[in-house]
Amino acid sequence: MRRRGGDDDNDRPAWLVRLHHAPDRIPESADRPPGVLFDGENQPIRDRAGWERRREVLRRAWLEVLGELETPRDVLAVEVLEEDRPDDGAIVRRLVRYEAEPGLPVEAYLLRPAELGKMPRPGAVVFHSTVDYTIRQPAGLEGPEDKWIGLDLARRGYITFCPNNFLWQYGGPGRLEAAVEWLKKRHPGVTGMAKMLYDARRAVDVLAAQPGVDKSRLAAIGHSLGAKEVLYLAAFDERIRASVSSEGGIGISYSNWDAPWYLGEQAARPGFGLDHAQVLALAAPRAFLLIGGGDADGARSWPYIESARPAWTLLGASDALGFLDHGRGHAYPEEARSVAERWLEWFLDRPRG
Numbered sequence: 001m002r003r004r005g006g007d008d009d010n011d012r013p014a015w016l017v018r019l020h021h022a023p024d025r026i027p028e029s030a031d032r033p034p035g036v037l038f039d040g041e042n043q044p045i046r047d048r049a050g051w052e053r054r055r056e057v058l059r060r061a062w063l064e065v066l067g068e069l070e071t072p073r074d075v076l077a078v079e080v081l082e083e084d085r086p087d088d089g090a091i092v093r094r095l096v097r098y099e100a101e102p103g104l105p106v107e108a109y110l111l112r113p114a115e116l117g118k119m120p121r122p123g124a125v126v127f128h129s130t131v132d133y134t135i136r137q138p139a140g141l142e143g144p145e146d147k148w149i150g151l152d153l154a155r156r157g158y159i160t161f162c163p164n165n166f167l168w169q170y171g172g173p174g175r176l177e178a179a180v181e182w183l184k185k186r187h188p189g190v191t192g193m194a195k196m197l198y199d200a201r202r203a204v205d206v207l208a209a210q211p212g213v214d215k216s217r218l219a220a221i222g223h224s225l226g227a228k229e230v231l232y233l234a235a236f237d238e239r240i241r242a243s244v245s246s247e248g249g250i251g252i253s254y255s256n257w258d259a260p261w262y263l264g265e266q267a268a269r270p271g272f273g274l275d276h277a278q279v280l281a282l283a284a285p286r287a288f289l290l291i292g293g294g295d296a297d298g299a300r301s302w303p304y305i306e307s308a309r310p311a312w313t314l315l316g317a318s319d320a321l322g323f324l325d326h327g328r329g330h331a332y333p334e335e336a337r338s339v340a341e342r343w344l345e346w347f348l349d350r351p352r353g
């Protein structure tokens with residue numbers, strides 16, 4: 001692949017340029033989060049050192065909201081339960097089991113090209129949406145083909161890892177609150193989103209340890225529920241170089257973030273004081289693409305991009321924050337998939353700057 005240069009390159013493709021344009025109209029009902037380049041005294045931040053200090057303040061504030069689960073860094077044992085070879089044997093798809101927490105098994109699908117070759121491959125953690133067939137969706141075993149994201153990326157040469165969400169692991173169809181009660185007993189004071197973040201980081205651990213994975217080219221992608229997980233993983237795990245979050249609802253008021261399995265009722269309290277522009281900015285300068293269709297995300301999501309972009313600009317990576325509104329509602333249509341794949345390949349192939 002050809003190596004790309006910095007933000008001032010003249011060879012930026014048209015599809016990338018379009019991802020930095022504001023929508024024609026922002027709804028009056030849109031949230032207007034404040035810009036992120038201001039300190040606690042509302043003084044402007046003008047340099048990298050000032051942003052790093054502010055970034056740490058925001059990071060700690062959000063971890064306090066979430067409730068923190070300390071993530072170990074041991075190598076996880078992975079047990080293969082099943083294997084098949086779709087696409088006439090071109091793809092190896094394995095159902096695996098591992099322990100994200102000691103004594104707590106999690107199932108996932110691991111997909112890779114059958115022929116890896118000598119060059120290491122990019123890796124992607126792929127999160128399923130709110131469906132009762134969970135990991136079978138991104139693995140290409142059930143549901144509409146436009147959500148077979150893990151299989152699609154494996155066809156493009158990635159090694160992909162599709163982990164189960166704890167809501168189904170310890171709750172199940174129609175019993176998501178049972179999983180929340182289980183979590184409260186095991187980890188008092190920890191939100192569902194904190195558990196999802198913990199599990200997502202453990203999924204990255206498993207993916208990064210796979211033979212043939214290029215640890216310097218790791219991505220995260222998800223739709224709806226999975227998009228929410230991508231937002232937090234991108235913010236809190238610097239191993240993720242490029243992300244795509246589709247229709248998760250970037251604004252806390254845009255989706256059910258106050259549900260007990262996400263942030264809980266605290267997110268709906270008057271004076272909550274934090275917003276997701278701050279979480280988004282924690283991902284800078286790594287690449288993040290927000291996709292909306294006019295349902296959970298869309299034109300009204302643009303102010304979050306506008307609020308967080310100064311962090312990317314300050315760090316010399318303004319191209320690495322993108323936005324697409326495909327206008328097709330709560331869907332992941334062909335246009336979104338095509339742009340997402342281009343986005344990941346473009347930024348995973350760029351040299352670190």
